């Protein structure tokens with residue numbers, strides 16, 4: 001029987017975690033500098049070709065290629081050849097995960113988010129000490145784009161193909177006349193709004209987000225996708241009252257936990273619901289209570305909570321700052337406080353989110 005020194009075991013774990021973190025940032029370099037794309041487009045590259053194609057210095061190209069090989073991210077078939085002659089390539093399927101923005105396996109944007117967090121580390125330290133926050137926009141485009149591109153494949157492939165059909169009355173209303181109106185709160189770059197309008201040619205969508213840059217990019221995307229006549233976006237707080245507006249469906253995708261007044265948001269959403277309308281909330285699929293050594297996804301979400309979501313919400317002068325770990329009992333409590341009488345967990349099988357339908 002081997003007795004492990006707990007100091008040694010924990011130090012090993014930290015060193016393993018450190019290695020993973022460093023390798024993750026090296027993936028960011030490959031994405032942001034277009035290094036993977038430069039390899040994938042031509043099937044392979046040596047250090048000189050990579051440097052020329054991506055416009056980086058050859059010495060850095062060599063180090064990055066060798067490091068990626070040691071990390072198992074790239075394959076090198078001639079490791080014993082002189083360094084400048086070695087060719088490197090991506091293993092089967094890896095280009096899709098790294099580079100294909102439509103693929104359900106496109107995990108790379110999650111890594112891009114790290115750069116947004118790295119950018120504000122000194123502000124995070126200050127916020128923890130003062131109790132203040134770090135505004136969403138301070139995390140910059142890497143967070144904004146990282147989130148949007150991470151979530152987009154699910155909207156493309158699952159939102160209208162399986163999530164909405166799991167609620168047949170909602171699906172039917174979106175197809176019917178008079179044209180249904182949808183309010184998409186915390187819409188980010190507008191992918192959910194645009195995909196919805198493309199799948200249901202009658203619906204009109206209003207996307208609302210507190211972040212000005214997100215709304216500007218959402219407007220551009222709607223124009224590019226040819227749905228700007230039915231999809232519009234405004235900057236605003238989701239909790240603000242919406243006088244004189246009525247919606248058949250209100251959606252909140254991975255955003256309720258970010259909002260400084262979640263009950264106010266649900267109250268505002270309830271007040272604009274048409275007869276028979278519903279609110280659909282998608283938020284993190286986490287356990288109902290704090291779990292030591294939680295599963296990988298909950299640990300990932302907790303990581304985002306301490307480094308991004310909670311500080312961003314704290315900058316909103318919150319009524320309640322939930323953090324990323326929005327547990328089902330909390331959503332139920334908020335729904336009741338906002339006056340909803342109907343609360344349903346929609347049976348949708350999606351690894352990242354739970355789906356809540358509120359009505360009444």
Ligand SMILES: C[S@@+](CC[C@H](N)C(=O)[O-])C[C@H]1O[C@@H](n2cnc3c(N)ncnc32)[C@H](O)[C@@H]1O
Nearest residue numbers: 151186187188209210211237238253255258259
């Ligand atoms: C995790 S992102 C999700 C964005 C989008 N729904 C998606 O799935 O790609 C959360 C969004 O909520 C927005 N947000 C945070 N607080 C808000 C508030 N009080 N009112 C409106 N939007 C808010 C943020 O600006 C951000 O775009």
